[in-house]
Every structure is written in C-alpha cells, then in structure tokens.
Amino acid sequence: MATALTAAQEAAREAAKQAQTRPAPASDRLLTVEDLQTHFIQGTRAVKSVDGVSFSLRRGQTLAVVGESGSGKSVTSLSIMRLLSHPGRIVGGRILYRLRDGDVVDLATLPEKRMRAIRGREIAMIFQEPMTSLNPLFTVGDQIMEMILLHEPLSRADARARAKRMLELVEIPAPERRLDQYPHEMSGGMRQRVMIALALSCNPSLLIADEPTTALDVTIQAQILDLLRRLQHEIGMSILFITHNLGVVAEIAHEVAVMYAGRVVEQGPVLDVFERPRHPYTRGLLACIPDVRRDRTAEGGRRLLNSIPGNVPSPSDLPEGCPFQPRCPLVVERCREMPPLIPVSEDHRSRCWRYDEL
Ligand SMILES: Nc1ncnc2c1ncn2[C@@H]1O[C@H](COP(=O)(O)OP(=O)(O)OP(=O)(O)O)[C@@H](O)[C@H]1O
Numbered sequence: 240m241a242t243a244l245t246a247a248q249e250a251a252r253e254a255a256k257q258a259q260t261r262p263a264p265a266s267d268r269l270l271t272v273e274d275l276q277t278h279f280i281q282g283t284r285a286v287k288s289v290d291g292v293s294f295s296l297r298r299g300q301t302l303a304v305v306g307e308s309g310s311g312k313s314v315t316s317l318s319i320m321r322l323l324s325h326p327g328r329i330v331g332g333r334i335l336y337r338l339r340d341g342d343v344v345d346l347a348t349l350p351e352k353r354m355r356a357i358r359g360r361e362i363a364m365i366f367q368e369p370m371t372s373l374n375p376l377f378t379v380g381d382q383i384m385e386m387i388l389l390h391e392p393l394s395r396a397d398a399r400a401r402a403k404r405m406l407e408l409v410e411i412p413a414p415e416r417r418l419d420q421y422p423h424e425m426s427g428g429m430r431q432r433v434m435i436a437l438a439l440s441c442n443p444s445l446l447i448a449d450e451p452t453t454a455l456d457v458t459i460q461a462q463i464l465d466l467l468r469r470l471q472h473e474i475g476m477s478i479l480f481i482t483h484n485l486g487v488v489a490e491i492a493h494e495v496a497v498m499y500a501g502r503v504v505e506q507g508p509v510l511d512v513f514e515r516p517r518h519p520y521t522r523g524l525l526a527c528i529p530d531v532r533r534d535r536t537a538e539g540g541r542r543l544l545n546s547i548p549g550n551v552p553s554p555s556d557l558p559e560g561c562p563f564q565p566r567c568p569l570v571v572e573r574c575r576e577m578p579p580l581i582p583v584s585e586d587h588r589s590r591c592w593r594y595d596e597l
C-alpha cells in the first residue's frame with residue numbers, strides 16, 4: 240500500500256503545503272450541504288440517486304467530490320444549482336449558501352425567481368463538454384456579453400470590453416478576434432477556456448466544475464487545472480470540483496468528499512484522506528491509481544491493474560445498511576446497520592464502523 244500510493248501522496252502533500260490547510264471558523268463556510276436527498280420519482284417508485292449527502296466548502300478553497308460513475312456526483316451539483324431534469328426532485332435536506340451580502344439562504348427551497356439571480360452571478364457551473372453550455376449559433380463574444388448584461392447594468396460597449404478582459408484572463412491569444420468567432424472555430428481546450436471565461440464573467444463566489452477536464456488530453460488538462468488554480472488564487476472563489484480522477488484531486492483540491500451510492504462515505508483534508516484513508520472504499524480507490532513504476536514487473540512485463548471487485552449498486556436496488564458491504568473486505572454483521580459519518584479527527588469523517596481498524 241505504502242509504495243502503491245507514492246506518486247499520489249507526493250502530489251497531495253505538495254498541494255496541501257501550498258494550500259496551508261488550517262481549521263477555519265464556521266462563518267468561513269460558503270456552502271454547507273446537510274443530509275441532501277434528491278430522488279427521481281417514477282410513478283410510485285423513487286430512485287434515490289442522492290440519499291443523505293452532507294459536506295461543506297470553505298471560502299477560497301476547493302472541495303473535490305469523487306466517486307465511481309453513478310454515485311450521484313452530478314445529481315448533487317445539479318441539485319445545488321437547482322437545474323435537475325424532470326422527474327428529479329429535492330425531497331429532503333438543506334443547501335445552506337452564504338450570499339455576498341452575508342445572508343445565508345437555503346437553496347433547496349429558495350423560490351425559482353431568486354435562484355435565477357444567484358445562478359451565474361453568485362454560483363456558476365462548467366461542464367465536461369463545453370458544447371453543452373456554449374450555443375453553436377452565437378459568437379463567443381455575444382454569449383459572454385449576454386451573461387454580463389443579464390446581471391449587470393452595463394452598456395454593450397462596456398460589456399464587450401469586460402468580455403475581452405475575460406478572454407485575456409483565461410489566456411486566450413488575440414481576444415479581440417476570438418470574440419467574433421463561433422465555438423466550432425475553436426479547439427476543445429480553447430472552448431473549455433471560453434466556458435471558464437463565461438462562468439467567471441460575473442465574478443461568482445462559487446464555481447461548480449463537473450468533470451471539466453475529463454474530455455481533454457493530459458497536457459491540456461494540466462493547463463486548465465493550472466488556470467483554475469491561478470484564477471482561484473487571484474479571484475478568491477471557492478470551487479466544487481467533481482471528478483472520478485484521484486490524481487486530479489491531489490493536484491487541485493484542499494478537501495475531498497468521497498461519494499458512494501448516493502452518500503458521502505468519507506470527507507477530509509486531501510493529505511489526511513490520501514495518507515490515512517478511513518473507509519475501505521476510499522482505500523480501494525487509492526489502490527486503483529495506476530503507477531507507471533509499480534505497474535511494470537522486473538522483466539519489463541505489465542502487472543494487472545488493481546480494481547475494486549463488483550459494481551456500484553443501482554440506487555433502486557441497494558442492500559440494507561452500508562451500501563458498500565457486498566464489495567467490502569471488512570464486512571461484519573453490524574454493517575447491516577447504516578453507519579453515520581463518524582469523526583475520526585477534527586476535520587476528517589468516515590461512514591464505516593471499522594474505520595479505526597484501517
Ligand atoms: N433523469 C434521471 N432519471 C432517473 N435516474 C437518474 C436521472 N439522472 C440520474 N439518474 C440516476 O442517478 C444516479 C446518479 O447519477 P449521476 O449522474 O449523479 O452520477 P455521477 O456520479 O455523476 O456519474 P458519472 O461519473 O458517470 O458522471 C444514477 O444511478 C442515475 O441512473
């Protein structure tokens with residue numbers, strides 16, 4: 240285990256050093272999700288895609304949400320933005336968000352009219368595929384200007400000047416010319432930069448990034464992560480970064496929340512969670528990170544990559560108690576009862592009865 244984690248651990252240690260992670264007072268929390276439940280109601284059946292998610296995000300920091308496909312990451316972020324598609328519905332819990340003026344609102348129940356003023360201005364979102372957010376029929380400049388004019392009383396000339404500054408901010412060369420181009424005239428990496436410019440154009444306090452680098456090749460991915468880190472430092476925004484890539488978590492996040500079958504099973508500072516995972520699922524995920532040095536045998540052949548046996552259960556077919564038990568090497572009788580999120584140290588929590596044996 241110790242050698243298997245070396246590369247990821249080194250990156251996490253470096254990221255944590257840079258972040259100088261330290262405990263912060265409760266007023267420093269920008270977003271607190273408490274026991275969120277989002278269900279898809281189909282006739283008399285409810286698919287419990289998110290079933291008791293809790294985590295919090297500090298001002299100016301990055302929280303990564305990780306987990307296998309289907310664990311409820313996107314449904315969680317769409318719940319925060321209140322952009323769930325039919326028949327998805329928030330049926331329980333709270334999403335407490337501190338507005339710029341200091342007021343705390345519950346996004347789970349806020350009227351849609353007030354949500355419209357928050358989306359884009361206080362909270363912005365970027366997605367894996369820029370073409371889902373960019374309109375192919377309008378120029379990049381028009382789309383950024385539209386976002387600015389929706390929220391701020393500026394003239395078109397001033398909005399265009401701001402749009403140009405946004406393209407400069409995300410390091411797009413020849414921004415004046417790019418403003419008049421359509422999304423299809425740009426490369427994937429360039430479109431992702433435009434989407435970040437669009438998201439940041441009204442200076443949001445929170446950026447939700449749902450797998451924003453998954454579709455990019457590794458060099459462009461590294462550039463986009465660098466850009467987000469720099470912008471966070473300059474603008475002071477918080478980022479909720481959704482990914483299934485633990486290498487990316489080590490690069491960008493201060494804290495990590497690990498999701499499994501619609502629940503958070505572990506949350507804590509990245510360094511803590513990477514060095515001392517306290518949930519068998521997290522430990523399994525960390526062991527799955529490929530390591531070029533480790534995964535070659537002495538003869539130069541390849542070893543099989545690690546994997547966690549089995550699959551994430553469907554939200555409509557969960558076992559009783561801890562949902563990880565069918566795949567868990569530590570399962571005992573008590574796991575038929577759902578464990579709560581148990582504090583294992585000041586900021587670190589695990590939803591496993593046997594956390595102290597790991
Ligand atoms: N419109 C919908 N109707 C019914 N079920 C849905 C709908 N959207 C999502 N779900 C279910 O919710 C669960 C969580 O989905 P979600 O998209 O949040 O997963 P994810 O963690 O983002 O996965 P990925 O890594 O593949 O993006 C899945 O089991 C999915 O089938």
Ligand SMILES: [Mg+2]
Binds near residue numbers: 312313314449
């Ligand atoms: Mg998703």
